[in-house]
Amino acid sequence: MENEDVKLFNFWVSPFGKRVEWALKLKDVKYDYVEEDIFNKSNLLLQLNPVHKKVPVLVHAHKPIAESLIIVEYIDETWKHYPLLPRHPHHKAHARFWATTVEQKLGKAGWVAMSRSGEEQEKALKEANDIIEKIEEEIKGKKYFGGENIGYLDVALGWIAYLVPVWEEVGSMKMIEPLKFPGITSWMTNFLSHPVIKDTLPPRDKMLLYYHNRRNNSQNLHKV
Ligand SMILES: N[C@@H](CCC(=O)N[C@@H](CS)C(=O)NCC(=O)O)C(=O)O
Structure with a gap:
C-alpha cells in the first residue's frame, strides 16, 4: 500500500498545497507533481475534488484525498517514519x-x-x-x-x-x-x-x- 503511486495536484504558491509537499518531502515519499491552474481548473481536478473543487488533492493508490490538513494526517499515518503529529x-x-x-x-x-x-x-x-x-x-x-x-x-x-x-x-x-x-x-x-x-x-x-x-x-x- 505505502509503495503505490502518489500524485499531488497543486498550485505553485498554495499555502495549503505546501503543507502536503512538505509532509511528503520530510518523509522522503516519492510523488508526481501535477500543477493545476486554479483559474481554469482541469476536469480531472473537478472529478477528484467534486465537493470543494480545490487543490491540493493527493491521489494515493488511485484514491483521491482532499483538504490539506486531512491529507497531512493521512500521510503521517501511511508513511510512519519521521512522525509529524505528537503521540500524546x-x-x-x-x-x-x-x-x-x-x-x-x-x-x-x-x-x-x-x-x-x-x-x-x-x-x-x-x-x-x-x-x-x-x-x-x-x-x-x-x-x-x-x-x-x-x-x-x-x-x-x-x-x-x-x-x-x-x-x-x-x-x-x-x-x-x-x-x-x-x-x-x-x-x-x-x-x-x-x-x-x-x-x-x-x-x-x-x-x-x-x-x-x-x-x-x-x-x-x-x-x-
Ligand atoms: N481548506 C482547503 C483550502 C484549499 C484552497 O483554498 N485551495 C485554493 C488554492 S490555494 C484553491 O484551490 N482555490 C480554488 C478556488 O477557490 O476555486 C485545504 O486546506 O486544502
Missing part, C-alpha cells in the same frame, strides 16, 4: 487546535491586510496582531513548534514563514515586527532555512507579482 492525545489535540485556529484567524486577517487599505486594513492588522501574540507564546523558547524537529504544526503554519513577508510588502504594512515577536521571527528563519523546506519555496519575485495582481483584483477572497 493532548499534544495532538493542541497541535490540531492551533493549526485550524491560526488558519481561520490569521489567514483571513492577513489576506485583508494585504489586499485593502485604510480602516479596513487597520482593523485586519489588529485582528492579526491578536492571534500573532498567541502564536508568539506558543513558539517562545523553541526552535520549531514540534520541538527540535519540524512537526505537524510547523507544516500547518509554515505558510506564515514564506507568505506573510510577501503580503507585508504587497500591502505596505507590517504584521510580524521582529522586535515585538522574536520567537516567531527566529522560527521563520529556522523553518525557511531547513534543507527540505528551502528547496520548495516559490521564487519571491514571482510571488510578489502574483499577489500585487491579486491585490489589484481582490474580489475573490478564497483563491489564496
Whole structure:
C-alpha cells in the first residue's frame, strides 16, 4: 500500500498545497507533481475534488484525498517514519487546535491586510496582531513548534514563514515586527532555512507579482 503511486495536484504558491509537499518531502515519499491552474481548473481536478473543487488533492493508490490538513494526517499515518503529529492525545489535540485556529484567524486577517487599505486594513492588522501574540507564546523558547524537529504544526503554519513577508510588502504594512515577536521571527528563519523546506519555496519575485495582481483584483477572497 505505502509503495503505490502518489500524485499531488497543486498550485505553485498554495499555502495549503505546501503543507502536503512538505509532509511528503520530510518523509522522503516519492510523488508526481501535477500543477493545476486554479483559474481554469482541469476536469480531472473537478472529478477528484467534486465537493470543494480545490487543490491540493493527493491521489494515493488511485484514491483521491482532499483538504490539506486531512491529507497531512493521512500521510503521517501511511508513511510512519519521521512522525509529524505528537503521540500524546493532548499534544495532538493542541497541535490540531492551533493549526485550524491560526488558519481561520490569521489567514483571513492577513489576506485583508494585504489586499485593502485604510480602516479596513487597520482593523485586519489588529485582528492579526491578536492571534500573532498567541502564536508568539506558543513558539517562545523553541526552535520549531514540534520541538527540535519540524512537526505537524510547523507544516500547518509554515505558510506564515514564506507568505506573510510577501503580503507585508504587497500591502505596505507590517504584521510580524521582529522586535515585538522574536520567537516567531527566529522560527521563520529556522523553518525557511531547513534543507527540505528551502528547496520548495516559490521564487519571491514571482510571488510578489502574483499577489500585487491579486491585490489589484481582490474580489475573490478564497483563491489564496
Ligand atoms: N481548506 C482547503 C483550502 C484549499 C484552497 O483554498 N485551495 C485554493 C488554492 S490555494 C484553491 O484551490 N482555490 C480554488 C478556488 O477557490 O476555486 C485545504 O486546506 O486544502
